[in-house]
Amino acid sequence: MKMVQILQTSTLFAGTTADEIASLLQCLEGRTDDYERDWAIIKEGDHTDELGIVLTGRVHITRHDFWGNRSLVADVAVGESFAEALACTALPSEVSVVTAERSTILFLNVHKIVASCQKCCLYHHTLIENMVRLLSQKNLELMKKIDHLTKRSTRDKLLSYLNSESRRQQNRTFTIPFDRQQLADYLCVERSAMSTELSRMQADGLVEYRRREFTLHHEEF
Amino acid sequence: MKMVQILQTSTLFAGTTADEIASLLQCLEGRTDDYERDWAIIKEGDHTDELGIVLTGRVHITRHDFWGNRSLVADVAVGESFAEALACTALPSEVSVVTAERSTILFLNVHKIVASCQKCCLYHHTLIENMVRLLSQKNLELMKKIDHLTKRSTRDKLLSYLNSESRRQQNRTFTIPFDRQQLADYLCVERSAMSTELSRMQADGLVEYRRREFTLHHEEF
DNA sequence: TACCCTGTGTTGGAAAAACAACATATATAC
DNA sequence: GTATATATGTTGTTTTTCCAACACAGGGTA
Numbered sequence: 001m002k003m004v005q006i007l008q009t010s011t012l013f014a015g016t017t018a019d020e021i022a023s024l025l026q027c028l029e030g031r032t033d034d035y036e037r038d039w040a041i042i043k044e045g046d047h048t049d050e051l052g053i054v055l056t057g058r059v060h061i062t063r064h065d066f067w068g069n070r071s072l073v074a075d076v077a078v079g080e081s082f083a084e085a086l087a088c089t090a091l092p093s094e095v096s097v098v099t100a101e102r103s104t105i106l107f108l109n110v111h112k113i114v115a116s117c118q119k120c121c122l123y124h125h126t127l128i129e130n131m132v133r134l135l136s137q138k139n140l141e142l143m144k145k146i147d148h149l150t151k152r153s154t155r156d157k158l159l160s161y162l163n164s165e166s167r168r169q170q171n172r173t174f175t176i177p178f179d180r181q182q183l184a185d186y187l188c189v190e191r192s193a194m195s196t197e198l199s200r201m202q203a204d205g206l207v208e209y210r211r212r213e214f215t216l217h218h219e220e221f
Numbered sequence: 222m223k224m225v226q227i228l229q230t231s232t233l234f235a236g237t238t239a240d241e242i243a244s245l246l247q248c249l250e251g252r253t254d255d256y257e258r259d260w261a262i263i264k265e266g267d268h269t270d271e272l273g274i275v276l277t278g279r280v281h282i283t284r285h286d287f288w289g290n291r292s293l294v295a296d297v298a299v300g301e302s303f304a305e306a307l308a309c310t311a312l313p314s315e316v317s318v319v320t321a322e323r324s325t326i327l328f329l330n331v332h333k334i335v336a337s338c339q340k341c342c343l344y345h346h347t348l349i350e351n352m353v354r355l356l357s358q359k360n361l362e363l364m365k366k367i368d369h370l371t372k373r374s375t376r377d378k379l380l381s382y383l384n385s386e387s388r389r390q391q392n393r394t395f396t397i398p399f400d401r402q403q404l405a406d407y408l409c410v411e412r413s414a415m416s417t418e419l420s421r422m423q424a425d426g427l428v429e430y431r432r433r434e435f436t437l438h439h440e441e442f
Numbered sequence: 443t444a445c446c447c448t449g450t451g452t453t454g455g456a457a458a459a460a461c462a463a464c465a466t467a468t469a470t471a472c
Numbered sequence: 473g474t475a476t477a478t479a480t481g482t483t484g485t486t487t488t489t490c491c492a493a494c495a496c497a498g499g500g501t502a
Contacts, residue, residue, distance in 0.1 A: 063371070071371045073364070085364075088357035094364060114353050128349060132335050135356035136309035142363040143294070143306075143315060149370040150284070150292045150409050152490085154459070180480060188371050190460050195481050197459095211468085211480085373460080375489075401450060411490050416451050418489095432449085 003032075003106065006055055009079040011134040012108075012127070020123045027124070028112045035099045042083060042097040050107040051084045057103025058177065062096045062185075072185040074145065075100070075177045084110065084135055100177070149188060154197045157187045162207065166216050173215040224253075224327065227276055230300040232355045233329075233348070241344045248345070249333045256320045263304060263318040271328040272305040278324025279398065283317045283406075293406040295366065296321070296398045305331065305356055321398070370409060375418045378408045383428065387437050394436040 004021050007013040013021050032055065035041060041059065042048060052059075054076055061073040061082060073095055076082045086093050087110040113131050148160045161183075166174055176183065184191040201207050208215045225242050228234040234242050253276065256262060262280065263269060273280075275297055282294040282303060294316055297303045307314050308331040334352050369381045382404075387395055397404065405412040422428050429436045 063368070065372070069373070073367065085357040085360035088353055089361065091361065094361075094368070110353075114350055128353075129335055132309055132331075132349075132352060132356065135353065135360060136306040139306035139356060139360055139363065140310065140312065140315075142360065142367065146294065146363065146367060146370065147284070147315070149367065151286070152290070152409065152458095179478095188373065192461080192481080192483095193459055196483090199481070373488095400448095413451080413453095413491080414489055417453090420451070 003055055006079050007053070007106075010053055010081065011137055012053065012081060012113075012130050014130055014133075015126060016123055024123060024127060028108050030106055030108045032104055032106050035103050035105065037099055037102050039099045040096050041099065041105065042086075042093055042095075044094060044096050045092045047086070047090070047092050048083060049087050049109050049111060051081050051087045051110055052097070053081045053106040053108070054078050055104040055106050057099060057101040059103060059105075060098050060100045060182070062098055063094065064096075070185050071188060072178070072182050074141070075186075077177065081134065084131075084138060088114075088135075154187070154189045154194055155201060157189060158194070158197060158201065159206070161187060162214055162216055166214075172217075173213065175212050176214060177212075179212070224276055227300050228274070228327075231274055231302065232358055233274065233302060233334075233351050235351055235354075236347060237344055245344060245348060249329050251327055251329045253325055253327050256324050256326065258320055258323050260320045261317055262320065262326065263307075263314055263316075265315060265317050266313045268307070268311070268313050269304060270308050270332060271330050272302050272308045273318070274302045274327040274329070275299050276325040276327050278320060278322040280324060280326075281319050281321045281403070283319055284315065285317075291406050292409060293399070293403050295362070296407075298398065302355065305352075305359060309335075309356075375408075375410045375415055376422060378410060379415070379418060379422065380427070382408060383435055383437055387435075393438075394434065396433050397435060398433075400433070 004018045007021050008016070008018065013024070016024065035057075041052065044063070056078060058078070059076045059082060061076065063071045063073055065071070074082075076097075082097055083093075110131070113127055144164060148157050148164070151157045151160050162176075165176055166172055169175075178186055180195060181191050184194045187194070198207070198209065202209065205217055207217060225239045228242050229237070229239065234245070237245065256278075262273065265284070277299060279299070280297045280303060282297065284292045284294055286292070295303075297318075303318055304314075331352070334348055365385060369378050369385070372378045372381050383397075386397055387393055390396075399407055401416060402412050405415045408415070419428070419430065423430065426438055428438060
């Protein structure tokens with residue numbers, strides 16, 4: 001798929017035509033870069049003024065504590081973006097951004113997005129409004145993640161996550177972007193305990209699964 | 222303290238003079254409202270186009286699951302704001318906003334903030350940039366909260382929270398805005414287990430506390 | 443002063459999660 | 473196809489959290 005087509009599905013460029021996007025990209029001086037799998041695009045402590053939009057592949061937002069425990073904060077798929085908030089502040093990053101597959105990323109300087117731009121393009125104001133919408137959306141997504149973590153038991157965390165994923169993909173049968181270890185890191189539970197709980201849930205008829213493909217049987221939440 | 226002085230400390234009006242704020246408030250058609258303690262300003266399921274800025278008092282962002290378990294998402298003090306992201310989307314709220322004390326709130330319509338405004342005020346662009354900064358800041362705060370919840374043990378959650386609060390108040394001795402039950406709801410643990418863990422931490426010399434006043438003894442993280 | 447109310451700390455038993463070690467299945471490379 | 477590496481599931485033990493019930497302290501009030 002061509003870059004412009006992907007961008008039209010993104011929140012940042014929502015409601016703009018292909019021509020307008022082309023014009024905006026020039027104005028914003030965007031750049032693209034390719035990465036192998038497991039490459040750290042941003043490391044903890046880094047700073048950047050650019051947000052990233054995934055054109056191909058997939059990236060994960062991760063964190064490590066002092067004892068080396070990994071936690072997986074978020075999954076970013078094609079057309080989605082990362083580091084918007086980081087790029088809008090002067091602070092160092094508290095998270096890493098790592099490719100989960102070989103990926104192509106478009107980088108855009110947020111200051112060029114937000115700054116008023118008299119000369120170049122008429123569509124710039126749409127872009128600023130989209131930037132506000134994008135940040136709001138991320139905000140609500142983080143809320144949703146907090147919602148999963150708020151659940152006290154492993155089962156409730158799993159149900160909360162699986163239901164939100166089912167709703168997002170608008171299907172009771174869906175594929176998750178994580179393997180078991182990554183899912184455990186995402187929900188902040190222990191992998192083997194989580195596997196055990198998944199088995200119990202399947203035995204209880206709540207869910208069926210095979211590898212990354214899940215089918216929810218009861219509508220919960 | 223006068224409203225304009227409080228607003229000058231807020232992220233949204235950062236870098237604007239008192240006169241500019243007065244002009245902007247007219248342009249934005251802001252309104253204020255007073256609330257008794259424990260009043261629900263926003264209920265789960267509600268929608269609004271207005272963000273709120275706390276002028277006096279304090280509000281809490283809360284959530285309830287199906288079994289009635291309360292979770293306390295965030296504390297919002299004077300000069301801080303809430304519902305920015307909600308007001309930027311068309312979605313119903315997943316959280317409630319409840320006064321923790323008798324409070325006065327300034328409400329501002331986000332569309333009026335974000336919309337370009339040719340006629341009225343020159344400072345409007347600063348406002349839009351501040352809106353982006355505000356949303357980014359909220360974003361990073363949510364990240365910080367996720368960071369606390371990511372910790373597996375009650376002790377680590379407490380240390381993570383107490384350290385961040387200590388750093389925020391730039392003092393090893395500080396007062397938290399929660400009673401024990403609220404703190405437990407905020408960290409998503411059980412109150413009595415948390416009390417027990419606090420005792421152990423005090424016995425271990427990590428921390429001293431009396432009611433809401435804490436003193437950290439070791440710099441961790 | 444005596445009384446209540448609320449917040450906080452303590453305890454012991456029940457339940458759940460973490461941990462470690464291993465078994466099985468699947469994918470990949472040769 | 474076989475070998476190898478990786479992903480997933482299982483089991484038994486240890487540790488932690490949850491829960492319920494109660495004890496205690498301090499503040500406010502009659």
